[in-house]
Amino acid sequence: KQEVTQIPAALSVPEGENLVLNCSFTDSAIYNLQWFRQDPGKGLTSLLLIQSSQREQTSGRLNASLDKSSGRSTLYIAASQPGDSATYLCAVRSGTDKLIFGTGTRLQVFP
Amino acid sequence: DAGVIQSPRHEVTEMGQEVTLRCKPISGHNSLFWYRQTMMRGLELLIYFNNNVPIDDSGMPEDRFSAKMPNASFSTLKIQPSEPRDSAVYFCASSSVGENNSPLHFGNGTRLTVT
Numbered sequence: 001k002q003e004v005t006q007i008p009a010a011l012s013v014p015e016g017e018n019l020v021l022n023c024s025f026t027d028s029a030i031y032n033l034q035w036f037r038q039d040p041g042k043g044l045t046s047l048l049l050i051q052s053s054q055r056e057q058t059s060g061r062l063n064a065s066l067d068k069s070s071g072r073s074t075l076y077i078a079a080s081q082p083g084d085s086a087t088y089l090c091a092v093r094s095g096t097d098k099l100i101f102g103t104g105t106r107l108q109v110f111p
Numbered sequence: 112d113a114g115v116i117q118s119p120r121h122e123v124t125e126m127g128q129e130v131t132l133r134c135k136p137i138s139g140h141n142s143l144f145w146y147r148q149t150m151m152r153g154l155e156l157l158i159y160f161n162n163n164v165p166i167d168d169s170g171m172p173e174d175r176f177s178a179k180m181p182n183a184s185f186s187t188l189k190i191q192p193s194e195p196r197d198s199a200v201y202f203c204a205s206s207s208v209g210e211n212n213s214p215l216h217f218g219n220g221t222r223l224t225v226t
Contacts, residue, residue: 043217099215101154
């Protein structure tokens with residue numbers, strides 16, 4: 001059974017810092033891994049999707065990497081801003097098309 | 112595209128009442144997912160459909176929960192009778208599943224409160 005874990009559970013940093021959020025999964029047989037952002041009271045917004053054959057994806061100040069063999073992904077946020085404050089979730093899609101979510105990292109960036 | 116549309120945004124009901132949640136997926140997407148989110152359990156997959164057919168409903172907690180997708184543009188999640196422990200935010204999401212798996216797109220959710 002696929003299990004997804006995210007560390008840390010919460011993070012509070014000053015504006016301008018570079019951040020790394022971690023995601024680990026137990027079954028390396030995945031189709032893809034997706035990072036989401038969730039603002040309070042809102043749905044999830046897709047940030048980056050990494051296919052199983054890819055090593056990383058970049059979008060603006062965000063970079064996500066994938067190491068399937070070790071069951072890990074990281075989300076790197078460069079030059080963090082208060083607007084980045086949200087909960088970040090990773091999710092893996094396995095053979096049954098199910099997307100299994102981690103419990104999320106709650107990020108607060110203060111000015 | 113308007114994205115995934117869910118209704119209602121909020122639902123407050125009394126224990127024992129029937130609750131129906133609605134979802135309109137993104138046009139052209141062939142997969143639809145229902146998730147439930149709580150503080151204690153995070154995001155849980157309840158059921159998902161491919162091409163309007165239920166593929167996996169192992170996440171549906173009890174027989175009180177049922178979901179239908181009568182056509183490619185509409186799905187419902189029904190709880191009957193509702194109980195206080197069903198209180199949560201219910202999300203609908205859609206995607207195109209195939210060789211080039213597309214990202215999952217979520218609606219804004221329905222916040223259900225059962226008193």
